[in-house]
Amino acid sequence: MPSADSPAGQNRQQAFLAGARACISLAPGILLFGMVCGAAAAGAGLTPGQSFALSWMVFAGSSQIVATQLFSVGAPAWVIVLTGWVVNLRFMMYSATLAQQFRGTSRFERWLAGYLLTDQAFAVTLARVLDGRKDIPWFYLGIAATLWLLWQVANLGGIFLGARVPADWSMDFVVALTFIGVLAPLLRDRAMAAAAVSGGLTSVFLVLPLKLNLMAAALIGAAVGIAMETGMHLARRKE
Amino acid sequence: MAEIAIWGVIAALGLATFATRLSFLALLGEGELPLWLRRILHYVPPAILAAIIAPQILAGAPGLAATLDGPRTAAAIAGFAVAYLTRSTFATIAIGMAVLWGLTLLR
Numbered sequence: 038m039p040s041a042d043s044p045a046g047q048n049r050q051q052a053f054l055a056g057a058r059a060c061i062s063l064a065p066g067i068l069l070f071g072m073v074c075g076a077a078a079a080g081a082g083l084t085p086g087q088s089f090a091l092s093w094m095v096f097a098g099s100s101q102i103v104a105t106q107l108f109s110v111g112a113p114a115w116v117i118v119l120t121g122w123v124v125n126l127r128f129m130m131y132s133a134t135l136a137q138q139f140r141g142t143s144r145f146e147r148w149l150a151g152y153l154l155t156d157q158a159f160a161v162t163l164a165r166v167l168d169g170r171k172d173i174p175w176f177y178l179g180i181a182a183t184l185w186l187l188w189q190v191a192n193l194g195g196i197f198l199g200a201r202v203p204a205d206w207s208m209d210f211v212v213a214l215t216f217i218g219v220l221a222p223l224l225r226d227r228a229m230a231a232a233a234v235s236g237g238l239t240s241v242f243l244v245l246p247l248k249l250n251l252m253a254a255a256l257i258g259a260a261v262g263i264a265m266e267t268g269m270h271l272a273r274r275k276e
Numbered sequence: 277m278a279e280i281a282i283w284g285v286i287a288a289l290g291l292a293t294f295a296t297r298l299s300f301l302a303l304l305g306e307g308e309l310p311l312w313l314r315r316i317l318h319y320v321p322p323a324i325l326a327a328i329i330a331p332q333i334l335a336g337a338p339g340l341a342a343t344l345d346g347p348r349t350a351a352a353i354a355g356f357a358v359a360y361l362t363r364s365t366f367a368t369i370a371i372g373m374a375v376l377w378g379l380t381l382l383r
Contacts, residue, residue, distance in 0.1 A: 065365070065366045066365035066366055069366060069369060070365060083282065087282055087283065090283070090286045090287075090290070091286055091290075094286055094287065094289070094290025094291075094293075094294075095286070095289050095290050096290075096293070097293060099321075099324070099325065099328075100293065103324070103328065104285070104286075106328070108282070108285075111277070114277065114281055114284065114285045114288075117285050117289070118285055118288045118289050118292065121289045121293075122292045122293060122296070123320060123324070124320075124321075124324055125292075125293045125296055126296060126317050126320060127317050127320065127321055128293070128296045128297045128299075129296050129299050129300070130309060130314060130317050130318075131297075132296070132297055132298065132299045132300040133299070133306075133308060133309050135300070135301055136300040136301050136305075136306045136307075137306060139301060140306070144302065147298075147301045147302040148298065148301075148302050150301055151294070151297040151298035151299075151301040151302050152294060152297065152298075154297040154301075206377075207373075207376055207377075207380070210332065210348060210351065210372070210373065210376055211373065212328075212332070213328075213332040213333070213348075213352060213355075214351070214352070214355045214368055214372040214373065215365060215368075215369060216325050216328055216329050217329055217352060217356050217359050217368060217372070218355070218359045218363075218364070218368035218369065219325055219365070220322060220325040220326060220329065220356075220359070221356055221359035221360040221368075222359065222360070223321060223322050223325075224322065224360075228319070229319070229322050230322075232322045232323045232326075233323060233325070233326040234326065235323065236322065236323030236324060236325075236326040236330075237326035237327060237329065237330035238330070239327060240326075240327035240328070240331055240338060241330045241331060241334065241338050241342050242338070242339070242340055242342065244337075244338055244339050250327070250338070251324060251327050251328070254324060254326075254327030255320050255323050255324045255327065257323070258319060258320070258322065258323020258324070258326070258327065259316050259319040259320050259323055261319075261323075262315075262318070262319030262322070262323065263315050263316070263319060266315065266319075
């Protein structure tokens, strides 16, 4: 590894800092979401240690919330792990795309990049890749590590402050609003909207044993989305 | 759930998630996801996010007789409009909670 004073080291440092700076506009949303996750975990009866373990071991907001909710309704262990993991399967897509950018980097860099992988770090880095920049790995590590730090601080804040919020403030609804904030920008076409609507309807009307409702909603929603995409594709071909 | 089982769930979910993140970066080597898998992964997030949101705007438990809670439904719609237009989590939560508190006080 080149020292920080060599030209290569300076480039890395600059790329890392540029990545860290790219977090600034994301910070308010991340901090709020992280506090919601920490407060939800502590509110569901997990100890502060367990709540924080969710934050640094799982390190994915939606999955942490899913696990938290399933803990609080007494779902079996395997259902919590399976459902929480399905929410995170999208990371495989990101991993495949990033791997091309991390060609030739050290094993340490690639494992670190994997551990730190999130939607936001991936999205911002991908935009830079499409801009044709060459300093991708260390830019990515800069944004991803900064987001990690913000996330842990926010979760800790939520774990310790969440218990002090009075119950009649309906703060549980902040979870729903946070997810609405994540969901709305995803609905770019009719197939994505169909997946969301069918997933939502499934979870409202279908009650399954073992709290498998969310798994069912994910599968039915994905199936409807794919069917809709295929239908749109065929309709376009006919024109 | 027993203390030790909770730790087991957190560790298992953490390791499964870590393995998913590492998949192409460090474990499998470079490669392409098959198209069918990419399509499934593309549609799972909106489906599961909506599945988490929807029961929270109900007046009671999910089921065939489910009914909507007025203030929560209005707050969710307001939040969705703000999220769609501004893409700001902060504004979504602020406006949504303001609508919920306002309507709850009026009721």
